[in-house]
Amino acid sequence: MSSTGKVFDAIVIGGGAAGLMCAAVAGQGGARVAVLDHSETVAEKIRISGGGRCNFTNRDVTVTNMVGENPRFARYALTEYPSSRFIDLVREHRIPFHEKHKGQLFCDNSAQDIIDMLMAECAKGRVQHMRPVTVGEVKPDGDDGWVVQVSGVGELRVRHVVVATGGLSIPKIGATDWGYRLARDLDIPVVETRPALVPLMFDPVQWQPFAAMSGLALPVRVRAPAEKGAPVFDEDLLFTHRGLSGPAILQISSFWQPGQDIEIDLAAGVDWESILIAGKAGGRHLLKNAVLDNMPKRLWDTWLDQPDWHSVAAQRHADLADKPLRALAASLRQWRVRPMGSEGYRKAEVTRGGVSTRALDAVTMQSKAHRGLHFIGEVVDITGWLGGYNFQWAWASAHAAGRAIACGR
Ligand SMILES: Cc1cc2nc3c(=O)[nH]c(=O)nc-3n(C[C@H](O)[C@H](O)[C@H](O)COP(=O)(O)OP(=O)(O)OC[C@H]3O[C@@H](n4cnc5c(N)ncnc54)[C@H](O)[C@@H]3O)c2cc1C
Structure with missing residues (x-):
């Protein structure tokens, strides 16, 4: 009572x-x-x-x-x-x-x-x-x-x-x-x-080159390499002005800890190594002008605009040795980035x-x-x-x- x-x-x-x-x-x-x-x-x-x-x-x-x-x-x-x-x-x-x-x-x-x-x-x-x-x-x-x-x-x-x-x-x-x-x-x-199931944000200065891809979505494979036993997710990723979102990122955010990297395979399901090497035949154009099936143009432009790839991008595709093309494919497969933080409880779907x-x-x-x-x-x-x-x-x-x-x- x-x-x-x-x-x-x-x-x-x-x-x-x-x-x-x-x-x-x-x-x-x-x-x-x-x-x-x-x-x-x-x-x-x-x-x-x-x-x-x-x-x-x-x-x-x-x-x-x-x-x-x-x-x-x-x-x-x-x-x-x-x-x-x-x-x-x-x-x-x-x-x-x-x-x-x-x-x-x-x-x-x-x-x-x-x-x-x-x-x-x-x-x-x-x-x-x-x-x-x-x-x-x-x-x-x-x-x-x-x-x-x-x-x-x-x-x-x-x-x-x-x-x-x-x-x-x-x-x-x-x-x-x-x-x-x-x-x-x-x-x-x-x-x-x-916060978990939440978009991740990056240092604005470091993110500036990638912000051009804001709005671009693509299928990726993502993992949190420092978290032993954490699953790998095959989902879509979305570039935003401040960082990364989309189901792939929301999933991995539940495993990511501040100060750690996440690793993204931007070429999920596509054998870029073979495509880039095969593309040499008849590739009289500069690599940066190559038009490749399955490669969003904004991603290709942004990627080759990174200092590491300037000189490769400026060579004729046909003239490039296999080694830099393999390295380029690997960089797309193993993109390691360190988020500065998450968008917080304001945007999180759940609390871990x-x-x-x-x-x-x-x-x-x-x-x-x-x-x-x-x-x-x-x-x-x-x-x-x-x-x-x-x-x-x-x-x-x-x-x-x-x-x-x-x-x-
Ligand atoms: C934008 C968004 C989308 C989501 N989409 C999905 C989805 O599609 N599928 C899925 O599985 N999950 C989804 N989730 C997660 C899911 O909504 C939650 O995990 C689920 O609602 C948790 O249920 P709960 O009852 O524990 O908490 P809640 O559903 O949050 O309920 C808590 C209740 O407690 C009340 N309350 C809080 N504090 C007090 C208090 N001091 N006194 C009295 N009452 C209080 C609140 O008003 C609320 O009614 C989503 C979450 C968000 C934010």
Whole structure:
């Protein structure tokens, strides 16, 4: 019972992807649940996700698509609630969707379809919504519960508190560090946070020669050579005025650390060495005037304009030895650059780091030290790759906590 007269078994703080899903599962399992949010509208990140069409999951999601100190923590939740179950739910709600690229599933119409579906699922579970509210102190209430201060409501006494306040990206639509602060106040370790799935920026002076390629997109292979075991991504890269963006860069940004290089194969899938050597036959023109299939002209011009290639570029293609042509092809294949930083939380899709998985139970998402306190979604130190993996983690972790609450665990 609470001092407000409202009786709940659980309150979920944060009405985003994970919070709504958890509330729906717990509510449908018989628990009395309320979702609290400081914003007037729920699930703003779902609304803007996937360019407004929400890449709501991926057909194939495993822990290898997750980043964090211990991605294997996600195994239980992802196995219990695989993407096929979320796809079934989407089908049940007759939401039209399509596969875009590498298993990524998007709504045909709008991300609002997913929000409406989650709200309908919450309604089925008789979930109550309180917003906008400010959540104040969260304190243990004896051995088996929590007391939570809520503006305009008063004290709520519950057995379960679910922290689903998300990460720090896009503060202008309501991201806060509330969940991390609560964890730290309760001595729950938090892995250092930083922007991820984010464009990378370069020193303006060093970048100046490449800025001419702003707007150019091309398929590349990218890796973070200093990060042992980090994956290699074959995706599109986009040159910008300030640096690099596009799916390839967003992916590698989750692995890149300040002070490190990234390595880009700008010739992904094209054997430039053979093309350049074969091009010598009949190549009476200067190398810089060569017209090569698959080589964007802006890239070719910018590349040969670098001091290393001035003299090679000014020779007749036919007169060049194989060695400099091989070196030129290799320079395109192994372009090493050192970003100055990222575009930060303003532009990041997600936050890397968060509440340490060491402190949580993988089955219930509950704090090992604080019974009844659960952390789900992005606030946890599990970050997905680009491609629907972050939402799948939100759904799966939420489902795990929701089941645990419904079962009274
Ligand atoms: C531009 C953009 C596009 C994206 N596109 C995709 C995509 O297509 N596919 C994909 O898988 N992922 C995508 N993501 C990532 C995805 O949106 C998140 O990983 C996911 O929303 C995390 O869910 P969550 O419930 O943990 O947090 P959120 O969805 O961020 O929800 C957190 C909720 O907590 C509330 N809150 C915060 N602080 C407080 C507080 N102090 N008190 C009360 N409430 C609070 C917020 O208002 C919000 O409603 C995208 C992210 C961005 C920014």
